[in-house]
Amino acid sequence: MDSLDDLFSRLRVATSPTEIEALQDGIWQLWLTTNHPLLDKHLEAGMRALSAEEYTVAIAEFTELTTASPEYAEGWNKRATAYYLRGEFNAALRDVRETLRLEPRHFGALSGWAAILRTIGDNRGALLVLQRLEKLCPGWPGLQNQLRSLRDALEE
Template sequence: MDSLDDLFDRLRTAASPAEIEALQDGIWQLWLTTAHPLLDKYLEAGMRALSAEEYTLAIREFTELTVAAPEYAEGWNKRATAYYLRGEFKAALRDVAETLRHEPRHFGALSGWATILRTIGDNRGALRVLQRLEKLCPHWPGLQNQLRDLRDTLED
C-alpha cells in the first residue's frame, strides 16, 4: 500500500479527474483508518449520525473520538463538518484549525475552511486557503474556477 507521502506526491502532479479521485480515495482510506476498535466505533457512529443529519449526536461521537485520540486529525475534521452543517461556523473553524495542525495537507479541511470563509463573507481568506489547496493539488476539480471567481470578486 502507498504511504500518505507517496499519494500526496502523486496528487500534486495528477491531472486527470479519474487519477485525482483515485488518489484522494486512497488518502481518505488511510485517514479513515484508526487501527483501534473503540476509535472505529466512535468514528462509525459519528458518520452514521452525520449521514442521518443528526448533527448533535455526530458531534457527541466525534468529541469522544477527539478526546480518546486527540492526535487523530480525521476526528477533528469530521466534527468540524458536523458543526458546519449545524451552522456553528466558529466551532467548525476551530476544529478545522486542529485538523490542519495534525495533518497540514488535509484537502478536505482546506476545502471546508474555504467554504466556511465564503459563507461568512471572507472572500480574501477563502482565496488564501484555496491557494494552499492549489499547492497540494493544482488540478483539483473546480478549483481553478473557484480561484478565478474569488479573484474577480475581489477586484470589483
C-alpha cells in the same frame, strides 16, 4: 499499500479527474483508519449520524473520538463538518485549525475552511486557503474556477 507521502506527491502532479479521485480515495482510506476498535466505533457512529443529519449525535461521537485520540486528525475534521452543517462556524473553524495542525495537507479541511470563509463573506481568506489547496493539487476539479471567481470578486 501506498504511503500518505507517496499519494500526496502523486496528487500534486495528477491532472486527470479520475486519477485525482483515485488518489484522494486512497488518502481518505488512510485517514479513516484508526487502528483501534473503540475509535472505529465512534468514527462509524459519528459518520452514520452525520449521514442521517443528526448533527448533535455526530458531534458527541466525534468529541468522544477527539478526547480519546487527540492526535487523530480525522476526528477533528469530522467534528468540524458536523459543526459546519449545524451552522456553528466558529466551532467548525476551531476544529479545522486543529485538523490542519495535525495534518497540514488535509484537503478536506482546507476545502471546508474555504467554504466557511465564503459563507461568512471573507473572500480574501477563502482565496488564501484555496491557494494552499492548489499547492497540494493544482488539478483539483473545479478549483481553478473557484480561484478565478474569488479573484474576480475581490477586484470588483
